[in-house]
Amino acid sequence: MFRIDRIHGQGREKMKKNKAKERYCLGIESSADDFSVGISTFRGKILANTIDAYVPPEGGIHPREAARHHSDVAGRVLESALWEAEVQPQDLSVIAFSQGPGLGPCLRTGATVARALASYFNVPLVGINHCVAHIEIGKLETRSENPMTLYVSGGNTIVAAFDSGRYRIFGETLDIALGNCLDVFAREAGLHQKPGLPFGAVIEKLAQNGKQLIKLPYTVKGMDVSLSGLLTAAVTLFKKGDCKLEDLCYSLQETAFSMVTEVTERALAHTGREEVLLTGGVAANKRLQNMIKSVAEEHNARFDVVPTNFAIDNGAMIAWTGVLAYTHGAVTAIEKSQVRLRWRLEEVEVPWMQ
């Protein structure tokens, strides 16, 4: 199914001898529209991060269609990650996979691949929380240590920081995620995404030509935000046809980003942290980066943003978090490796942060 045997023949001569001493974790990410395999050394060097994104012909992500995509590309992505990392599958010390939260059929596809690899090569399996992984890869890549994190993606909008064994959620969305808000607006406005140019990037580009700020609902509740009213209002205005699309994109971004920035600032002021980390797919947005940076400066905190190739869902983050979890005693038995669709960030023990 994965044609791993092909690696043996072609990759052998490229292998360096000292690699045998190094230990590796392979991570599989498949929680939504991306299928990705990453390989990390136990010392945190990312050797491969192969991502294959599912782009629906139209409409949103249908979980079953996305899962079909994942199973179609799984073998190829796996093969190319191993090839790029120049690692033999039998040299892997542990297999990590994204166990949740996410779309059921998509998660199950990744979990199946992970289980098959773990049992075939007889190595331990570790189920990883997708949200923890986004924070950990951000920390690894930016060298930030104990930040207040704003994690914004298509499925999550969370303000969290580590305290006493876990990442505690200070604020989050009460309804839809920030990335979801932007995606749905883009679709309703008839925009198109391409591989490498997701909806978020399309909106960001249009917003740069927006001049007029249109009044849209601004909803902050405590440290939480609510984005569904904003989305509905923006879509309604677009359909009325009185507003320029550029102005709407600009206003949608400014309003939504101001909201998440405000709650990040509240959490920062509340805890007095000295670092702010921006991670997740929407972290690639330059305007959002500038807003969070401004707030960090205001509170004399260091600002870091995850590099774009690790911002979207990726296997490297699962691999690296797999290293952290495995070296701190976490192993997931195959019979307990069922996916967890609503696995909250707060439920996860984080022993490596002690």
Next chain:
Amino acid sequence: MKQPVLLKKGAEASLYLADWHGRKVVLKKRLPKKYRPSALDKQIRAYRTVHEPQLMHEAKKAGVPTPIIFLVDQAEATIIMQFIEGKQVKQLLNEVPKSERQRLCFKVGESIGKLHEYGIVHGDLTTSNLIQHPTGKIFFVDFGLGEKTRELEARGVDLHLMKRALQSTHYKFAEECFESAIKGYSTVLSHEKSENVLAKIREIERRGRYVAERKERE
């Protein structure tokens, strides 16, 4: 007037301790935020500056202690209000024995019940927004995100936010605190009403976070 002393630089406002015609007052100034467009920024600050004192006034009518408002300056986004002596409930919860913790939370719950019954939601029920006066009264402050509403949804969100605030800052006894607060809350609102709010909180907790998954199930 003596020079105001900065008490706290919060996320959205700076609080100064000042002397105002012989009274010890707090000067709350909402500062411009560079990150958002100035039109949006002005609108938000002006709205909250006017809205907050109105809600604090309403809260008093509901029987919940709030600082006396002396002056509202919309152009400067500044409110001058009574300085409340005492300790934040945030601090107290970590210092007092269990029985006292439960008593405090029960009282807080009662007050939230009074607010909700009167048609007010606070909007930011963290324990740092609750101050226990030496007389034992618990003052509610910071109504900037509050609303006048009788909607079940708003009430549910209000309590959900409190639960979440307890979990992030007082995780060791978050559950017991929330339970005591709900007990107090239920003594004010009818049993049926508080049951409805609790059901709403559970619904709020189930929603969000993963929208695509929710759609899938429909």
